[in-house]
Amino acid sequence: MSKRALSVSREENFPDWYQAIVRDGDMAETSPVRGCMIIKPWGWGVWERLQAELDARIKDTGHDNCYFPLFIPMSFIAKEAEHVEGFAKEMAVVTHHRLKNEGGKLVVDPDAKLEEPLIVRPTSETIIGDAFQRWIKSYRDLPLLVNQWANVVRWEMRTRLFLRTAEFLWQEGHTAHADKDDAVAETLKMLEVYRTFAEDVLAMPVIAGEKPANERFPGADNTYSIEAMMQDGKALQAGTSHYLGTHFAEAQNIQFQNADGKLTYCHTTSWGVSTRLIGGVIMTHGDDDGLRLPPAIAPRQIVIVPMLREKPEDAALIEYCAALEKDLKAAGIRTLVDAKAVKSAEKRWNWVRRGAPVIVEIGGRDASGGNVTFMRRDKLRDGDKVISQTLPRADFVSQAPALLKEIQQALYAEAKARLDGNIITNLNSFEDLAAYFGPAEGDDEGGAFKGWARVPWSRPEGDSLDAIADRLKALKLTIRNAPLGQEQAVGKCLFTGEPAKEYVLIARAY
Amino acid sequence: MSKRALSVSREENFPDWYQAIVRDGDMAETSPVRGCMIIKPWGWGVWERLQAELDARIKDTGHDNCYFPLFIPMSFIAKEAEHVEGFAKEMAVVTHHRLKNEGGKLVVDPDAKLEEPLIVRPTSETIIGDAFQRWIKSYRDLPLLVNQWANVVRWEMRTRLFLRTAEFLWQEGHTAHADKDDAVAETLKMLEVYRTFAEDVLAMPVIAGEKPANERFPGADNTYSIEAMMQDGKALQAGTSHYLGTHFAEAQNIQFQNADGKLTYCHTTSWGVSTRLIGGVIMTHGDDDGLRLPPAIAPRQIVIVPMLREKPEDAALIEYCAALEKDLKAAGIRTLVDAKAVKSAEKRWNWVRRGAPVIVEIGGRDASGGNVTFMRRDKLRDGDKVISQTLPRADFVSQAPALLKEIQQALYAEAKARLDGNIITNLNSFEDLAAYFGPAEGDDEGGAFKGWARVPWSRPEGDSLDAIADRLKALKLTIRNAPLGQEQAVGKCLFTGEPAKEYVLIARAY
Known part of the structure; x- marks a missing residue:
């Protein structure tokens, strides 16, 4: 039995502790709709504060808020090939627009079938890209910098309040640029906005870095993330920023006339953070008496x-x-x-x-x-x-x-010490890595604290990367990111034996 | 040709003028998704201001913001009989949770059919009522006062930006009370919040009153509205507040233990305003040069x-x-x-x-x-x-x-003079009414300016009311509301010939 205000301690069972804090801290609860949560007043108040702080930063960096439709025509989703692979799997599909009363029972009216099914947006690249294609004519219209605060739906099979829910709330920034340099600069600028926001507002230290190719957003050339360490040592991806190259522009014909009058594809970006951040705040700052809010x-x-x-x-x-x-x-x-x-x-x-x-x-x-x-x-x-x-x-x-x-500073300092003190850097082989993390336990079991490993990496791609990802997956591990601004790597890649190009962080993750 | 900054004047064609102002004022545009709009940065900025002002007033009157699921199980909609009649008609129905690739073509996966269809919320009484039923145990939990800002979907066949769209944004307040007096007081309090908000913030004068029985929210005992006069004389219902009696409480078992330990049904209310208000602002203040924002x-x-x-x-x-x-x-x-x-x-x-x-x-x-x-x-x-x-x-x-x-005051004064100066009070028969308003024209044609009529009314209900509503409908007229705080009515009801109990406002409306 816990001697504290929650019925279960972090030590006893971290996942149960998390549930207790969400419940007893009056943050949220499950609803009768599978995977959808009810955010209660105290939890919503946190989201409002978080929104206000981040929104000001998004506006200060020159972005305008807009609002785009909840629904996306199925044919739009099909436009960007990798995007289809990444998102077409589990989504809410609207097929009808009417119910009818049949012998006193409410049923879906078969006569009200939509000509084209509509998808409840899992993310809005395609529907916003369609508007960009209409809005952008000349280089004078660039960069085009918009953001929206919205609900999105991804049909998750195993959900956990705030961390992984079918419906969640987020902001998604979408921008179009005249060239790669400008788009990459935007991608990194917003990553930095996220980093400072997480640290200064959420008191949650993070490591900003680039995802390996296999962890990229479907359709992105580069994906960057901020990663935070939870009190069980697991990583939480707390925000992502994507350089999308010209993939979406080509798929959706987002072109502009450059100064020489030549039609050119835009380079686009997207970036987002969600209600998941609240889960991060809980697992960063909570103790056995409950939540501690910055x-x-x-x-x-x-x-x-x-x-x-x-x-x-x-x-x-x-x-x-x-x-x-x-x-x-x-x-x-x-x-x-x-x-x-x-x-x-x-x-x-x-x-x-x-x-x-x-x-x-x-x-x-x-x-x-x-x-x-x-x-x-x-x-x-x-x-x-x-x-x-x-x-x-x-x-x-x-x-x-x-x-x-x-x-605010004390909470940050405590979390920062945990992050800094729990990245192991002396693993020299895959066996070392396996030994350090130990066997993978069930997702809901918690298990002993394990920090992160920083290992040398030769940046393999393709089949080689897939094989490595599979070996890691067997240990429930993933490569979180290659931290930005890191020193020159030395030694050999833990996986390929080739000379290291950089270091990457490896961890169990939410 | 207009000599002004818009291509069409109010006089020439009011509906076209409205479209021009929405477009050229950079407020919103149609999207490729039928009935769903894209709100552009300037339009969104207006919504943000409006939200901030109203949200502060909702909080000042003791309400907490929450967030409830986007989806409502079909069986929930069926719970309140009148509610079914009112809302079951045109809604977005989610029937599947996956797409699949079939021979290179994206199709709805027939193996991913939901056991129970989900409705995209057209309004949230049923899903919030379900939470109330769990949250409320004792009289100490009452009143329970919540609000949410959300998107809702009603499958509209004929849409007009801001005024009538399939997806729109709104706030919906939902409250539960120990008795009728408290619930009615809440209903009227929020109506008054809407009235002062519309007048002080939107500079849009309105008349607050009670809707006749045939215009009530499905499942309500009483519905109140604020009605604003647009520059073509039509009425715009700008906000509604409903006393729901114990209908939803009985349908969803929202009970509390009173001070004597007896289980008792709650009396509930709901109230909302939406992005439609922006349409109201445009048609109240716009001129032939474009929008004029308070x-x-x-x-x-x-x-x-x-x-x-x-x-x-x-x-x-x-x-x-x-x-x-x-x-x-x-x-x-x-x-x-x-x-x-x-x-x-x-x-x-x-x-x-x-x-x-x-x-x-x-x-x-x-x-x-x-x-x-x-x-x-x-x-x-x-x-x-x-x-x-x-x-x-x-x-x-x-x-x-x-x-x-x-x-701000000048815009209000101008609109107030229009409202006050265009309510005709000397119609003595249905024939007078028909002659004043003239034949009904097509919805999109505009037509000559017609104000509102204030007529004596005996408050008929049932078949008699339905017959009156039909006669009015043939002239494209509706009873807007019976203004609150009106003087004692004199004379006979224009429709029944019985002694008048009150005056009602009759108008063409959006």
Whole structure:
């Protein structure tokens, strides 16, 4: 039994711990629709914060938001050959546009069959490409930089809340450029936006790098990712950015007249992050008492719990809390007074499980003494003991912005130390690798902590790469990426024995 | 031929004028998917502003945002009988979850048929009700107040951008209450939120009232609406709020234990507004030069056009504009410098058509003299002549916030005068009504301006109401609503001859 606020600890069973935190942290729940989740108010509040922060960064880099149709005609999906292979497998297909009542029973009306089936978008390259082909005429229209926030559907067989769901929410950026240099620069610029966003806002350190050929987005020339290390050591692909070459432009006739009047294919990119990031936040920062939210994305940064006793003195307590809330809000802090008719202890632990960065408890003595007693969610305990601090109210208010910054940094530092300390670099053979990671366990079993391996790599492609991917797959391993900005590789490729061209990261992954 | 910036005037052909403004104002366009629109950056920017303003009001009234699945199992739709009748007709039905490659051709995989078809949500009462039934246990859980921003699909045969599209975006509020009084109060509270939002933010005056029984939401006990008058005199239902009684609660077993421990059905409500509001804004404020956006929802409130001449002096002009932009932004004004390599006149008219509230043009003389020359989009012309004003830069900046407020109010006042001046109240018989409105013309023909009629009404229901609705329908008329807060009705019902209980508004409508 856990001695903490969740019924199961990370150590006991990481996947069960994850489920407990999603449930008890009021983040999300499963729905009666297979693979589709219900995002609850607290979870949605995190998504809203995350959206606002990222959206500002997307706009600051010159992109305009638009909205494109939910549905994609089946023939569009067929246009880009690799894209078909990658996405045509599991998608929601709309075939009819009407139900009818048949003897008191609702059935699909066979007379309302669509001429062409529609696909619920799994991603929007093809439908947006069609618009680009109409919008782009001359080099003056380039670069064309758009983004949309949307729901997408991929028919997943095994789902896990936030991490892998049939319907998920994301942003997808789509851009068209006059040449390769400009498109590649865009691809890398947005990867960097993702990296800084993950680190500065989510307090989630990541490694940005290029995916090997077998892990590319279907139809991409190059795919880049940011990868984060979860507390079980697994990697989470937290965002991707793709240089699509002229594949989609050729498939969809996205051409422009260049300065010399010559018709030329555009180079396109796409990039996205999704509600999966919330799963990443949970597995980066959660502890056995529940979620710990970085202040930058906490829907409420400070929650004030008046220790009500159903006595006449309660009115004064509530008044004191309201005044404190007002001061904190004036300082730009998202604050809530939880004055619900629920026991104070229960309220405390609810907010602990939800991960409010600072939880204030105001009792009669605090109110009469003009003090504030509070807990930092990131440093909740000393051993088993819950730590609280007391400050004069004015001091607490004046120090609160700095306190939130400190919590944000502390969460980042803790995760950064984990990432930096758990990349093993001295594996010299495939056997070493196999021995380090040990046998693959079932997906839902968790298992002992394993970090990542950084190994020399000769950048094989084609059949050779496929064979390597298969050997890794047998160990449930994948190549995550080749980190950008890495030093010159030395030694021989762990797989081919050829001179290394770079290092790649290998890990088990979500 | 129009002497204005659009190719067609309101007078010449109102529906064509609407299409021209949507297109030339860069708001939206049709897509290759029947009935689904592409919302372009400027149109999306309006939606973002509108969302932000309304979302704040929804939160201020105690509602939490959540997110529920896109899909609804077919059996859920069948649960509420009237709801089936109302919505089961035209919906997108997902029947399969996979495509396959058959001889090089992509087809729907017959082996991937869903056990139960899924409906793309046309509205979410049933799927949210299912969650309510799980979430609500005791009176302490009430009221439960949630909202979601989502896309919905209703298979419309005749579509018009923003006004009626197969896919549209909206917010839908869903609440559960312990008793009727509380639920009705919520229904009316949100109607009032919509009314003030429409008037204060969209500058669109509306009349709030109750729909007659035949116009209720399928499954509602009472439906209320806000109705706005477009420039062709037609009514636009701009938002609805429904008291659902216990119908959905009974169909879905949404019960709570009351203070006495007795299981009791909840009373529920739902309310929504959609991207249709943008159509309303266009038809309320647009003129023959294009859109006129109320500053509260203009993505850019002031657009600065440097009159570039491809000469070395351009650099100084751009610098002057950038400094002006900085000052305006510091004053909290959404500002843009349009320094694109396009002719200044072309840029001016682009921004006129898009409806930027204030358009600044900076030439060499303005820059050297420290002046700002600007046009108010709401009062662009005197006769045919375009009016511009010049102010010292510091004065322009200090007066800009007040100027934007004045424009917001002027647009509202103009629309309010139209609404107030075009409700005829002296019709004494159905014949009078028929004569006033004249024969019904084709939907897309526009026709002469007709306002609304306010007539005495005995509140008939059932067959009598249906017969009246049919008579009105033959004239393409509908009862819009019975305004709230109206004075005591006098006289006899125009249709039944019985003593009037209230007045209702009758109009042609979108």
